[in-house]
Amino acid sequence: MTHEEWLALAKALEFPSAHHIDGGDVTGTGTFQVTSPRDGQVLADVADAQQSEVDAAVAAARWAFDEGPWPRLAPAERGQVLLRIADLLEQHRETLALTISLEMGKPISEAYGIELRATITTFRWYGQLADKLNDFVPQTAPDSLALVTREPAGVVGAVVPWNFPLTLASWKIAPALAAGCTVVLKPSEFSPLSALAVGKLATEAGLPPGVLNVVAGDGPTAGRAIGLHPDVDVLTFTGSGAVGREFLRYSADSNLKRVWLELGGKSPNIILPDAPDLGRAAATAAWGIFFNQGEMCTAPSRLLVHSSVADQVTEAVVQRARALRVGDPLDPVTEMGALVNPSHVERVLGYVRSGHDEGARLRTGGFRLGNSVQPTVFDQVTPDMRIAREEIFGPVLSIMTFDTVEEAVSLANATEYGLAAGLWTADLSTAHTVSRALRAGTVWVNCYEEGDLTVPFGGMKQSGNGRDKSLHALEKYTELKTTWIQL
Structure with missing residues (x-):
C-alpha cells in the first residue's frame, strides 16, 4: 500500500x-x-x-x-x-x-x-x-x-x-x-x-x-x-x-x-578484524541499533570493534546512520518512526547529554526530530560511562575499541545484563570459543537478530529467566506429574 x-x-x-x-x-x-x-x-x-x-x-x-x-x-x-x-x-x-x-x-x-x-x-x-x-x-x-x-x-x-x-x-x-x-x-x-x-x-x-x-x-x-x-x-x-x-x-x-x-539488555556486538565482510558487519550493526527506533531489548547498543579496523567500521556506521529515513510511521519508505511518547524522547535525550558530559565523542545525531531522536552514534566511549552501562531503549550507539579477543570478551561480559550478543569472525574456532565465553542467552555469529520459532529466546543474569519461543516455552506453562503404579 x-x-x-x-x-x-x-x-x-x-x-x-x-x-x-x-x-x-x-x-x-x-x-x-x-x-x-x-x-x-x-x-x-x-x-x-x-x-x-x-x-x-x-x-x-x-x-x-x-x-x-x-x-x-x-x-x-x-x-x-x-x-x-x-x-x-x-x-x-x-x-x-x-x-x-x-x-x-x-x-x-x-x-x-x-x-x-x-x-x-x-x-x-x-x-x-x-x-x-x-x-x-x-x-x-x-x-x-x-x-x-x-x-x-x-x-x-x-x-x-x-x-x-x-x-x-x-x-x-x-x-x-x-x-x-x-x-x-x-x-x-x-x-x-x-x-x-x-x-x-x-x-x-x-x-x-x-x-x-x-x-x-x-x-x-x-x-x-x-x-x-x-x-x-x-x-x-x-x-x-x-x-x-x-x-x-x-x-x-x-x-x-x-x-x-x-x-532487557545492553547487548554487545563484537567485530574482529577477520570478519568475513566488514561492510556488512557495519551495516548490520547500524541496522540493529536503529531498528524499531532502538526500542529493542536485544538492540546491539554496545559496538566493540578491534582497534585495527575501528576507524573504517565507525565511519561506515556513521554514514549509514545519517542516511536513515526518519519520518512518518505511515509512509512505507520510513525506516525509523516515532518513539513511543514524549517522555521517552526526553529520557533518550538525557542519555545523549550524559554521553557528551562524560567525554564520549558524538559522531552524528543526538537531537530531537519531531517525536523521535535522530540516529545517534558515540565513539571514544569507556565502560564506566552511563551510555555504556544502562539500557537506553532508543537509537543511541556506543562504540568502544579493544586490542585482543580476551579484552573483547571481558568488555562484552562487563554488564549486569545477559540477553544477547553478536560476533563477527571468519575463524570457526574463534566463533565457538568466544560464543561460549559470552554470558548471553543468544549469540549471533556473522549476523544479528536472526532465528525462528524452533530456537529459545531469553536471557542470563539480570536479563531474566525462562525462555520464550520453541518447545522450551511450554516448560513455563506446564507441570510434570508422576503417576507410580504398583503392578
Whole structure:
C-alpha cells in the first residue's frame, strides 16, 4: 500500500475500547486516553482496569480452566483453534499493522512485514505443535509402572510491553494456550489497542469464553492486581528490571506463583578484524541499533570493534546512520518512526547529554526530530560511562575499541545484563570459543537478530529467566506429574 492508502485507512479505522473478558466486552468504571506518538492525536478512550475488572478476568480464566472445556480438549482440537486465530490475524493483517504503527510509532512497513508476520507465524507454529508433544514412561522395576505426564499449569497472567505489542504477546499466549492453560493478558497502557483486537479475534476463531481475557490498564494498578492475585498460577512478564522485581515481590506476597521474566539488555556486538565482510558487519550493526527506533531489548547498543579496523567500521556506521529515513510511521519508505511518547524522547535525550558530559565523542545525531531522536552514534566511549552501562531503549550507539579477543570478551561480559550478543569472525574456532565465553542467552555469529520459532529466546543474569519461543516455552506453562503404579 502507498502512503496515501495507509493514511486513508487510518482515517476510517475504528479501535476497540473495552476489556475483553469472558468472551465479551466489559467497559468498567473509568477510561484513559491512548494517543499516537505519530502526531499526538487521541486514538481512543480505553477502559482502565481496576481491581474489579482484573478480578472478573481472573475469575473467568479460573472457571475456564477448572470447569471449562479448553484444558480437556484433545490437543489437536486446541491446535486447530490456534490455527484459526492465525488465519484471522492474516485476514486482518493490514488493520492490525496500522493499529500498531499508530499506537507505538513503528514504521508501517515493519509493523506489517515483521511484527504481524512473527505474530501469525507464532500462532501457526504452536497450533501445529499442540498434538505433537509426548509424555514418557521411565524404565522401572518389573513390578511397577511409572508415567510422567505434562499437564497445563493453570491460569497464566501475561504482562507485555509496548515495543512489540503483538509479537511478544503471541510468544506468551500461543504456547500457554497450546498447553491447555487459560490467560489474562495485560498489554502496555501505551499500546493496548492491537491486543484488545486480538482478544476479539481469538473468540471469533472459536476460543471458549474465559480462555483469553485482555484487560487494559497501567502497571501499578492492573499489573499489580494480576501479580498479587491468588488465582493466577503463572506470571510471565517482559519489561524493565524494576518492574520484574515487583512481580517477584507480588509472588512472594501472594501464592508463590511462578514468575518468568525477560528484562532487557545492553547487548554487545563484537567485530574482529577477520570478519568475513566488514561492510556488512557495519551495516548490520547500524541496522540493529536503529531498528524499531532502538526500542529493542536485544538492540546491539554496545559496538566493540578491534582497534585495527575501528576507524573504517565507525565511519561506515556513521554514514549509514545519517542516511536513515526518519519520518512518518505511515509512509512505507520510513525506516525509523516515532518513539513511543514524549517522555521517552526526553529520557533518550538525557542519555545523549550524559554521553557528551562524560567525554564520549558524538559522531552524528543526538537531537530531537519531531517525536523521535535522530540516529545517534558515540565513539571514544569507556565502560564506566552511563551510555555504556544502562539500557537506553532508543537509537543511541556506543562504540568502544579493544586490542585482543580476551579484552573483547571481558568488555562484552562487563554488564549486569545477559540477553544477547553478536560476533563477527571468519575463524570457526574463534566463533565457538568466544560464543561460549559470552554470558548471553543468544549469540549471533556473522549476523544479528536472526532465528525462528524452533530456537529459545531469553536471557542470563539480570536479563531474566525462562525462555520464550520453541518447545522450551511450554516448560513455563506446564507441570510434570508422576503417576507410580504398583503392578
